[in-house]
Amino acid sequence: MKITAIPQLYRNLKRWREILKVLRRYGLADWLSQHRRLPFRNAFKDRGGVPLAKYSREQRVRMALTELGPTFIKLGQILAGRPDLVGAELGDELKKLRGDVHADSIETVRQTLRDELGESYQQHFQSIDPNPLATASIGQVHRATLNDGRKVVLKVQRHGIEHTIRQDIEVLGGLAQLAERVDTFAAWAPAEIVGQLAPMITRELDFGRERQNLDHFADMLSESKHAVTVPRPIKHLCARRVLVMDELDGQPLAQYVNLSSANAKIAASTGSQTGRETGISPDTASATTDSSKSDWAQTERAKTKKQLSETIANVYLTMLFDHGLFHADPHSGNLYVLKDGSLGILDFGMTGRIGETLRETIEEMLVAISGGDQNRLTRLIRRIGNPPPTLDDSALSIDVAEFVGTFGRQNLGEFDLTGALNELSEILHAHAIKLPNQSALLLKMLISLEGTLRELDASFDSLDVVKTFMRKTMVRRMSPQRRLRQARRIYLEAENFMETAPDELLSLVQQARRGEVRVNLEHQRLGPSVNRLVLGLMASAVFLGSSVMLAMKVPPLFFADTMVLGMQDLSVMGIAGITGSVTVMMWLLIAINRSGHLTRDNDN
Template identity: 70%
Template structure:
């Protein structure tokens, strides 16, 4: 630990203690659950249920919930990374909800006063004191503007920024400790926290979400005019306050529950093009919603390279006229042209059953560890292709395919870039939403139509010209800079300033074993001399069994200790499988 980190550690000491207490409690429960001990049920949840009755994934979710908003948000981000945590834990983390008490209306008004000024009340005719929704970072209240416009106000919770930044500091310390654990170091927790920290802190700035609302409103205007995005009122928006139009309707979750309710005959009356009205049944509405949802989200991916990353049932709303509204643009994914083309190639490889090509694409899109089992990955991809590559269009299980692909990545420790993982999570959520609607709609058919359009776009003369221009500019830049770089390298060689740094990934444990063996040997030789010289204190001053007499106590202790260390080294080397390897000849 650096000495400069001591003041920071002291400031966060209380939070460290709280976090370690929760981790110790759930970690001990996880350890006890594997034994049939009388006291294994001593640790219980607030309802009195023994923690050992829960699965490991459930205990992880409960621990993150107890640790507060930052860890809940971290768990929600990790839920989008089944390649890191595995599909089973990722599915459990999707259930994470911020179980926090809302700020009192006085605290909300204090935040509005700080952000909009002391005269903020003149902007609003009324503000509903009861929050419409509460999350870990902010809460939403209905309000009415001075001109009668119905809006919702998203207000950041008081002191949440201080809490999150403090927790990120603690997470950095925990990651450094985890980096030293052999089973966790492969996932590079320090780098993981470094990547996730900006994703968490980015949601503290509501001005980003306001920009996302404006961008996506422009996208849906180009793709589907029936989709509604809340319009932000920029003059009332700040870093901690977001004011936007209220979308009046029913969340997709409530709409589905009403549709599936016993004896339900759910209908919606919508205006028609001729100025009259017509009645749609729930099935007709579901079919229309499925087509709209799939069309707009796939257009985001393949046409705009920008997508709403959280299309779960609570963020999609059925408006009064039966059209679709989309909420919560705090988490947005962006993909570059290379990633988009790789995704298209993966879909083509799956459809054509080309396992070699799919294996190469998986390695290209992800970051594989040095110890990757190439043959094992090839076998898993072949099984994947055999299962999903030949399914009929109407029977294709997109969710199952994406979960299986996530499991393969997790099993072989292949780490996806953040945006790729977000896209994977979005597609799984999208497919789940479409299945919940239960309409006769084949999402894969829409996917294939977008892929065909994307392939045509890739082969278009315009793209080829743009690609040739980019290659020309890169080549021109290389030819201009390469001579200077080469001359600089030659000059450094002449001055003797060129240094070669070699790093062996697995040399550390071997060096440690060599050093420990040398120390044990030295202690053994020294202890033998102590026995030979009869250095006091002495045992057996009179002749005893096997003529043992005048044995140095210190020498005996040293020999026993050195022999124990040597035996431990032999066992450790034998377990690693390198004791006799290469000596068969």
């Protein structure tokens, strides 16, 4: 550990103890779950009295993150969208994490408003609902009414959450450094992962970013041919910890779908009741009124769901393929059905952006999957991800070939997009191929989008829409305008290279003349081997020195006056040295044998 990290460790000592206590508890429970005959296997229990050993490992991870608090809940929610890191099974379990926590009092909320907007903030509001509309790990939402009668929603950051999150991120950084020293964890580069995820968490602390995203997406989607509404922020009432925006007049998509199902059942039952009241025979009423009402309700419901599915799919694919900027969390709680039947989108705290090169690579991957080209898909996976140096290319090719064989030849109406994305995530996870943040956000968005469309249960094929966009993008890629932009970019890069290359080459020649050229060599994982070599040499030296002591009869001596079993005048220091050196040599042999590198036959 670096000396500069000592003040940080001391500052967060209390939090370190809390985190290690929880990790130790769940870690021991995980170990006990693997030994069913131990009498104290059920020693650790949850708050309901259920032994932790009876839960699955994925459930214990989720429970531990929940117990560790808001920062770890948010971390788990982010990792839920990174199946390339945690695997599809753990990712599905982490999706169950909820940030619902005890809400701050209305007095605390008013104090935050006073700190951010000034003492006179009340003159802008006619009323603020003291009961929160929703609570999460970072903020909570309240309904409010402005003085001009405008209905708005207040999003206020929770008191003290910024300090807690920054403290936990420091602790996470320390835990990642410790994990780097364990070979099993070091292969996943935990410090690098924490370095990628920490900015995603801290970025959500600044509501100013979300305000900018609201404006940007509202302008971008206003040009869409589909009716989409994004709430506009009230800019003069927004601050770093406060976000005020228009209230969407509608209901969440999940609630709307459930209500539609309930209305269909009510319509059917109402039709049956009407038949009885009019005196028509039960058989006739059942055959006419009941049937027609039920059929009409089901038809309207199916029609509405299909329209919503088409709108959602087209809007998100337009974001992706036309703008390269997308809303990264399209679950049914963030999608609203407004009273006029249009679509509303909420929560722009997490957005993703992909460049033209990445977008074209994704398009090529879709073409390779649909065309069954496993070799090209393997190359694209290596290009888009960050493969480890120890990647087994042949094993990756086999897995990709099986993937293409499963999903590349499915009929258009039968294609399982969620299954394909989860299977691809499992391949990345199995081969330790890490995706860049934006690629991982895109994967998360597609999986969440497909899940939302499945909730609608409409007779709608999302892959058909994807192929429609693919045809458009292929035409756009072949357009003269794109070719001109590409040629201009290549020309500018070549011009810059031709300008800088002579100076760089001349500088290198001058450094060589002055003898300043140096070659730095960095070893990888040679530390344990070097330590064993040094320890073996020291043991050999001690053995030789001890042998000389025995031969020279260096005092103090065993059996100086009498002979025992043919032994006399044995040097005590010599005996001790030989015993110690032989013990060290035996320990080295056992350690080398366990590592699997004792003979030539097990070099692999």
